Amino acid sequence: MTKRRIFTRLFAILSLMLMALTSDVSARQALDDTENLIVAHVDEGVENAISFLERVVNINSGSMNFDGVREVGQVFDNELTALGFETEWLDGAAFQRAGHLFARRGTTGPHFLLIGHLDTVFEPDSPFQRFERVDEETARGPGVIDMKGGDVVIVEAVRALHKAGLLDEMIVTVALIGDEESSGDPLEVGRAPLVAAAQEADIALAFEPGDGDPGTAVLARRGWTGWELHTSGTRAHSSSIFSEETGYGSIYEAARILTQFQENLAGEDLLTFNPGMIIGGTTVEFDKENSRGSAFGKTNVVADTTIVTGDLRTISPEQKDDVKSRMRQLAMDNLPGTSASISFRDSYPPMGMTAGNERLLALFDQASRHAGYGPVVAGDPREAGAADVSFAAGHVAMALDGLGMTGGGTHTLEEWADLKTLPMQTTRAALLMYRIARDWD
Numbered sequence: 001m002t003k004r005r006i007f008t009r010l011f012a013i014l015s016l017m018l019m020a021l022t023s024d025v026s027a028r029q030a031l032d033d034t035e036n037l038i039v040a041h042v043d044e045g046v047e048n049a050i051s052f053l054e055r056v057v058n059i060n061s062g063s064m065n066f067d068g069v070r071e072v073g074q075v076f077d078n079e080l081t082a083l084g085f086e087t088e089w090l091d092g093a094a095f096q097r098a099g100h101l102f103a104r105r106g107t108t109g110p111h112f113l114l115i116g117h118l119d120t121v122f123e124p125d126s127p128f129q130r131f132e133r134v135d136e137e138t139a140r141g142p143g144v145i146d147m148k149g150g151d152v153v154i155v156e157a158v159r160a161l162h163k164a165g166l167l168d169e170m171i172v173t174v175a176l177i178g179d180e181e182s183s184g185d186p187l188e189v190g191r192a193p194l195v196a197a198a199q200e201a202d203i204a205l206a207f208e209p210g211d212g213d214p215g216t217a218v219l220a221r222r223g224w225t226g227w228e229l230h231t232s233g234t235r236a237h238s239s240s241i242f243s244e245e246t247g248y249g250s251i252y253e254a255a256r257i258l259t260q261f262q263e264n265l266a267g268e269d270l271l272t273f274n275p276g277m278i279i280g281g282t283t284v285e286f287d288k289e290n291s292r293g294s295a296f297g298k299t300n301v302v303a304d305t306t307i308v309t310g311d312l313r314t315i316s317p318e319q320k321d322d323v324k325s326r327m328r329q330l331a332m333d334n335l336p337g338t339s340a341s342i343s344f345r346d347s348y349p350p351m352g353m354t355a356g357n358e359r360l361l362a363l364f365d366q367a368s369r370h371a372g373y374g375p376v377v378a379g380d381p382r383e384a385g386a387a388d389v390s391f392a393a394g395h396v397a398m399a400l401d402g403l404g405m406t407g408g409g410t411h412t413l414e415e416w417a418d419l420k421t422l423p424m425q426t427t428r429a430a431l432l433m434y435r436i437a438r439d440w441d
């Protein structure tokens with residue numbers, strides 16, 4: 001980042017802070033003429049938006065149905081192209097999935113990265129395949145809120161800004177990921193385009209359904225890291241255990257280290273770590289790919305090999321680094337006759353609870369109240385699983401997730417959408433983007 005860019009960003013963040021502090025007027029009166037125009041464009045588009053949602057829900061796009069994922073991508077490609085975006089399909093062969101749709105528009109103003117995903121957990125063999133309007137305010141369907149509803153909110157928010165003549169005041173990148181529900185391998189390769197887009201952007205907005213309450217948004221998500229602990233001991237007759245020549249064996253050493261983890265690290269705020277599998281003996285076969293294994297050991301032989309696998313969830317990169325180094329430390333000073341090593345594999349990074357994210361939430365809350373939709377507070381990060389926004393959050397000044405349509409039953413045959421949240425989320429996102437662009441410099 002250039003110095004000039006850093007100053008521009010700092011200035012923008014400061015002026016946004018002021019905005020968040022100054023006005024707090026009661027419902028709707030606080031909208032100016034331009035904002036009322038945005039609201040009017042959203043409202044007049046609602047029925048078309050619901051039909052659009054129905055159309056994309058009815059195209060099966062289970063993560064492994066590559067043709068379906070591409071077909072949904074094509075529908076969004078057409079919509080975004082019509083709104084003046086340059087679109088690009090990034091093939092996913094290198095990470096064994098369908099691929100992603102990226103679209104970009106604009107040359108000046110704040111750069112928004114809008115994040116959605118094209119795939120769902122419902123593969124073609126699922127009994128749940130169709131959009132069904134239950135009543136005036138409710139619809140059921142596979143991926144209707146997770147997250148084709150959020151993808152539609154992205155397009156409709158951009159459309160409302162376009163109709164109001166405001167889209168040229170900002171740069172917008174839309175990233176519709178093709179493998180969120182079952183990410184491809186290697187994950188870093190699959191997420192590289194999202195990271196690259198975030199490096200160029202100022203603000204990331206993600207449209208996952210959040211926790212089902214439109215009065216909350218997600219400003220922090222815990223990251224996920226896998227770990228693997230190996231301990232070694234000296235194979236010998238059990239009658240010699242604890243002796244100088246034999247020592248304690250690999251199983252006691254693994255037990256000591258796990259106890260140390262629990263005694264020293266358990267209970268720290270928003271930190272969890274869980275040993276999920278342990279296997280030890282004198283002959284150990286570990287099938288990492290399938291998380292299974294077998295062991296042979298006799299009661300009268302001191303074990304020489306033990307393997308433990310587990311996970312680690314942290315709320316910030318700092319917490320992650322700190323806990324990793326403490327776990328490494330606790331795996332040292334081994335019992336006599338033993339040794340240990342621990343390795344970590346980072347998967348989804350944490351989306352930290354930064355001041356920038358809090359500021360963005362304050363602006364979103366304000367836009368929501370001004371539009372008559374009530375206050376928005378931060379959801380509990382413990383309830384927010386890993387998501388794609390986490391790959392972007394570390395590279396932008398501000399990020400927020402959970403801005404999609406809400407409802408319930410995601411990943412089940414009962415997934416449903418509260419259709420009222422379609423215009424609500426569209427209005428709130430469009431107002432937020434407009435206000436940030438208006439006050440950018």
Ligand SMILES: [Zn+2]
Binds near residue numbers: 209
């Ligand atoms: Zn999702």
